[in-house]
Amino acid sequence: MADKNLVEQITNMEQDFAQWYTDVVKKANLCDYSEIGGCVIFLPYGYAIWELMQKDVDKRLKETGHQNVYMPLLISESLLQKEKEHVEGFAPEVAWVTHGGSEELAERLCIRPTSETLFCSHYANSIQSWRDLPVLYNQWCNIVRWEKTTRPFLRTREFLWQEGHTAHATAEGAEEETLRILDIYADFCERALAIPVVKGLKTDSEKFAGAKKTYTIESLMHDGRALQSGTSHNFGDGFAKAFGIQYTDKANQLRYVHQTSWGITTRLIGGLIMVHGDNNGLVLPPAIAPTQVVVVPIAAHKPEVLPKANEIVKALGDIRVTIDTSDKSPGWKFAEHEMKGVPIRLEIGPKDIANDQCVLARRDTGEKITVRIDGIQSAINSMLANIQQSMLAKAKLHMSNRTFSAITLDEMKEKLEIEQGFVKAMWCGSEECEDAVKAATGASSRCMPFEREHIHDKCVACGKPAQSMVYWARAY
Amino acid sequence: MADKNLVEQITNMEQDFAQWYTDVVKKANLCDYSEIGGCVIFLPYGYAIWELMQKDVDKRLKETGHQNVYMPLLISESLLQKEKEHVEGFAPEVAWVTHGGSEELAERLCIRPTSETLFCSHYANSIQSWRDLPVLYNQWCNIVRWEKTTRPFLRTREFLWQEGHTAHATAEGAEEETLRILDIYADFCERALAIPVVKGLKTDSEKFAGAKKTYTIESLMHDGRALQSGTSHNFGDGFAKAFGIQYTDKANQLRYVHQTSWGITTRLIGGLIMVHGDNNGLVLPPAIAPTQVVVVPIAAHKPEVLPKANEIVKALGDIRVTIDTSDKSPGWKFAEHEMKGVPIRLEIGPKDIANDQCVLARRDTGEKITVRIDGIQSAINSMLANIQQSMLAKAKLHMSNRTFSAITLDEMKEKLEIEQGFVKAMWCGSEECEDAVKAATGASSRCMPFEREHIHDKCVACGKPAQSMVYWARAY
Numbered sequence: 001m002a003d004k005n006l007v008e009q010i011t012n013m014e015q016d017f018a019q020w021y022t023d024v025v026k027k028a029n030l031c032d033y034s035e036i037g038g039c040v041i042f043l044p045y046g047y048a049i050w051e052l053m054q055k056d057v058d059k060r061l062k063e064t065g066h067q068n069v070y071m072p073l074l075i076s077e078s079l080l081q082k083e084k085e086h087v088e089g090f091a092p093e094v095a096w097v098t099h100g101g102s103e104e105l106a107e108r109l110c111i112r113p114t115s116e117t118l119f120c121s122h123y124a125n126s127i128q129s130w131r132d133l134p135v136l137y138n139q140w141c142n143i144v145r146w147e148k149t150t151r152p153f154l155r156t157r158e159f160l161w162q163e164g165h166t167a168h169a170t171a172e173g174a175e176e177e178t179l180r181i182l183d184i185y186a187d188f189c190e191r192a193l194a195i196p197v198v199k200g201l202k203t204d205s206e207k208f209a210g211a212k213k214t215y216t217i218e219s220l221m222h223d224g225r226a227l228q229s230g231t232s233h234n235f236g237d238g239f240a241k242a243f244g245i246q247y248t249d250k251a252n253q254l255r256y257v258h259q260t261s262w263g264i265t266t267r268l269i270g271g272l273i274m275v276h277g278d279n280n281g282l283v284l285p286p287a288i289a290p291t292q293v294v295v296v297p298i299a300a301h302k303p304e305v306l307p308k309a310n311e312i313v314k315a316l317g318d319i320r321v322t323i324d325t326s327d328k329s330p331g332w333k334f335a336e337h338e339m340k341g342v343p344i345r346l347e348i349g350p351k352d353i354a355n356d357q358c359v360l361a362r363r364d365t366g367e368k369i370t371v372r373i374d375g376i377q378s379a380i381n382s383m384l385a386n387i388q389q390s391m392l393a394k395a396k397l398h399m400s401n402r403t404f405s406a407i408t409l410d411e412m413k414e415k416l417e418i419e420q421g422f423v424k425a426m427w428c429g430s431e432e433c434e435d436a437v438k439a440a441t442g443a444s445s446r447c448m449p450f451e452r453e454h455i456h457d458k459c460v461a462c463g464k465p466a467q468s469m470v471y472w473a474r475a476y
Numbered sequence: 477m478a479d480k481n482l483v484e485q486i487t488n489m490e491q492d493f494a495q496w497y498t499d500v501v502k503k504a505n506l507c508d509y510s511e512i513g514g515c516v517i518f519l520p521y522g523y524a525i526w527e528l529m530q531k532d533v534d535k536r537l538k539e540t541g542h543q544n545v546y547m548p549l550l551i552s553e554s555l556l557q558k559e560k561e562h563v564e565g566f567a568p569e570v571a572w573v574t575h576g577g578s579e580e581l582a583e584r585l586c587i588r589p590t591s592e593t594l595f596c597s598h599y600a601n602s603i604q605s606w607r608d609l610p611v612l613y614n615q616w617c618n619i620v621r622w623e624k625t626t627r628p629f630l631r632t633r634e635f636l637w638q639e640g641h642t643a644h645a646t647a648e649g650a651e652e653e654t655l656r657i658l659d660i661y662a663d664f665c666e667r668a669l670a671i672p673v674v675k676g677l678k679t680d681s682e683k684f685a686g687a688k689k690t691y692t693i694e695s696l697m698h699d700g701r702a703l704q705s706g707t708s709h710n711f712g713d714g715f716a717k718a719f720g721i722q723y724t725d726k727a728n729q730l731r732y733v734h735q736t737s738w739g740i741t742t743r744l745i746g747g748l749i750m751v752h753g754d755n756n757g758l759v760l761p762p763a764i765a766p767t768q769v770v771v772v773p774i775a776a777h778k779p780e781v782l783p784k785a786n787e788i789v790k791a792l793g794d795i796r797v798t799i800d801t802s803d804k805s806p807g808w809k810f811a812e813h814e815m816k817g818v819p820i821r822l823e824i825g826p827k828d829i830a831n832d833q834c835v836l837a838r839r840d841t842g843e844k845i846t847v848r849i850d851g852i853q854s855a856i857n858s859m860l861a862n863i864q865q866s867m868l869a870k871a872k873l874h875m876s877n878r879t880f881s882a883i884t885l886d887e888m889k890e891k892l893e894i895e896q897g898f899v900k901a902m903w904c905g906s907e908e909c910e911d912a913v914k915a916a917t918g919a920s921s922r923c924m925p926f927e928r929e930h931i932h933d934k935c936v937a938c939g940k941p942a943q944s945m946v947y948w949a950r951a952y
Contacts (some may be wrong), residue, residue, distance in 0.1 A: 034547070
């Protein structure tokens with residue numbers, strides 16, 4: 001395997017997961033720190049992962065009738081204040097622009113922490129009749145939230161995301177959209193990122209500021225902490241009433257629209273690292289790996305090696321392949337591309353060439369096999385498909401092994417502290433009990449899952465009759 | 477042709493070009509105004525044009541070895557001030573962030589008006605050896621410049637662009653890159669946007685703040701005013717010295733890098749409108765038209781019409797086609813899609829179907845032809861190619877008809893005021909003469925073109941020996 005002395009060691013993930021994460025982010029060249037605390041620089045490798053995620057999600061959104069738009073970066077203070085719960089949720093963490101050049105602005109403007117208010121203001125002007133509905137808009141943009149504590153990708157003061165904002169004639173239309181998007185997110189996470197998720201509904205205290213309902217997909221990291229990986233909100237007609245977004249229906253009646261919003265962000269890159277990474281660095285699922293195959297020529301000074309290596313690169317067609325012709329040693333290259341999580345390393349040297357074969361090494365399992373050069377494209381395609389599947393299966397197994405049930409608060413504490421993972425527990429539905437569990441365990445409610453289970457009759461906190469089951473976890 | 481009574485009229489372009497422009501922007505649904513003066517909302521149709529531009533340019537940049545990254549939105553005041561000319565150029569028009577939530581920031585931050593300082597700060601940390609060079613980075617992002625007067629797409633307080641920032645070992649390397657990019661921009665404008673350009677060098681007073689040389693592509697709008705359509709700057713080692721960006725060369729000597737930066741923006745959408753549009757609205761070149769063909773079924777209630785129309789849509793393969801099945805009249809639809817500049821309208825009704833044919837109407841010329849349904853894809857592909865070519869030819873002819881030479885200032889004034897367009901004139905090279913021409917004519921120097929001409933011996937302003945020929949125009 002890789003020559004470990006040639007690359008700087010990263011911290012062992014079992015000893016210090018947080019430091020391991022930071023090491024991988026830096027050593028795999030995903031991002032760099034900037035001069036502004038809490039804002040990172042997306043380096044080419046990290047940004048290329050985001051571009052592949054965008055391409056996949058954008059395609060899914062367009063196929064389901066969504067259109068991309070672009071709203072302004074800045075929101076006036078008065079516009080932000082139009083919906084009461086919304087402004088209370090976001091005002092404490094927005095960045096305020098007070099001057100344009102040397103002039104003080106008449107009203108200060110915030111940098112969008114999310115764009116509900118902008119879309120609503122536009123919808124109030126542009127939606128008139130039932131013929132205009134549904135409006136299915138999405139935008140890819142940057143967002144600023146002035147967070148106190150930050151970590152690369154997981155929580156940064158500026159991040160990138162897509163935010164969808166839709167308006168519908170009926171409550172049913174909005175609810176269908178909210179769930180359709182949640183399914184798209186879940187399917188994207190499972191198929192592209194190889195990250196299994198739990199789909200469910202947020203409790204009232206965890207829902208989005210101004211939403212009637214917030215649906216979420218929750219995933220479990222290697223260390224047993226949860227990551228909220230995407231949310232989809234049903235606003236009902238709350239924003240419509242605050243902003244006056246009305247349409248004339250077929251019977252010529254004036255009605256309020258029903259709205260949704262939903263988003264996924266660059267924090268999913270953090271999820272990828274923490275679900276799949278190992279002590280050799282990043283492990284990327286082929287679907288979103290910027291480089292799916294790296295060709296490492298062995299004894300590249302021998303005249304037959306580079307021509308054959310280049311011939312193989314050409315034979316790989318649409319597969320995202322690079323060839324490492326740098327003057328570093330093969331061992332160094334092995335370690336470097338393992339750190340970057342490249343799914344397959346293809347080794348080719350004089351002996352291989354003499355036998356018309358080459359070596360494929362899988363990043364996820366370390367397995368090495370020898371294959372015929374003839375038919376190399378289909379061998380690699382099948383290995384890529386296999387890696388994608390087995391990474392998902394491994395992540396599913398991890399999640400299932402780390403999902404526990406608890407009847408009492410003490411059991412919950414024990415599972416969360418010692419075994420670490422999701423803990424399922426029954427809940428009476430009161431905010432007091434939710435707060436009590438939070439205070440006792442340091443965990444937060446992640447969601448009430450769609451797949452309902454009845455694990456006990458009584459609330460884990462108060463012992464009164466339970467209404468629903470909740471997933472709990474310590475979370476990023 | 478289109479039923480003009482069914483859509484709201486737009487202003488006649490020959491009577492009031494500025495109002496015509498605003499009308500087209502609104503009626504073709506390209507953008508809408510936002511609550512923040514000078515910031516527009518990119519609506520789906522306008523944003524789709526930008527996405528197609530991005531896709532084309534991004535491909536060209538990746539093919540020439542450039543990598544996408546993403547730098548932070550915010551720049552500290554002290555970082556902005558590191559290069560003297562640069563801060564003088566931009567400080568008067570930046571938006572300042574002074575508060576994060578309720579706390580005043582220790583140092584105020586500006587929203588990027590351009591990102592040289594951020595890239596330089598990163599390069600100072602990340603570039604060490606000749607092995608690291610060249611660094612060929614690009615980013616797609618939003619930019620804020622607090623302009624006093626704004627117009628949709630042409631000059632907005634927030635706009636979208638790509639900005640490339642590269643670092644090279646040698647002065648020659650930087651100069652080659654600067655020119656390579658200018659060629660990419662010019663080729664993109666001609667081939668994709670069907671907009672011919674003049675390539676040249678900016679005079680010292682018109683170059684980018686901090687640049688050693690600024691190259692530009694200049695295009696000519698229908699009204700005879702120029703649009704700066706893309707710029708490519710060679711910084712020499714000026715920024716490298718201000719930021720301390722040094723590398724160790726092969727002989728182990730410490731050297732400063734040589735840098736470039738370059739960008740194109742959403743103002744090119746404004747260029748598209750003003751070069752190709754007519755009194756029926758937008759006219760889009762097929763290469764960047766979100767819809768290349770719109771199918772309008774005639775007598776759609778007849779049972780054979782919609783199935784046949786859908787069959788044709790399927791037969792068109794990769795061509796970007798939509799079918800208008802709304803309940804508006806055909807005349808209304810014709811006018812609407814003409815307003816949006818769709819290159820080809822395909823009409824299909826019962827009589828056509830009976831004859832196994834359909835009608836194709838070209839947006840650029842208004843020409844209508846009848847074609848066999850059998851082989852429709854190749855007929856349309858060839859018409860699209862033809863439209864693309866003939867739109868470029870028409871724009872070239874316009875530019876050539878509107879490019880004049882002048883020996884005296886009076887001649888210049890006359891050409892600029894009465895005939896309107898580019899005026900070529902000789903120049904001694906002094907800033908005083910450039911200012912004098914500017915003051916006398918209201919035009920600005922656009923560039924010293926690569927294709928040199930000697931139209932006279934003496935400077936148009938002072939009569940001293942001329943050094944170069946300059947393109948002048950009133951500009952957007």
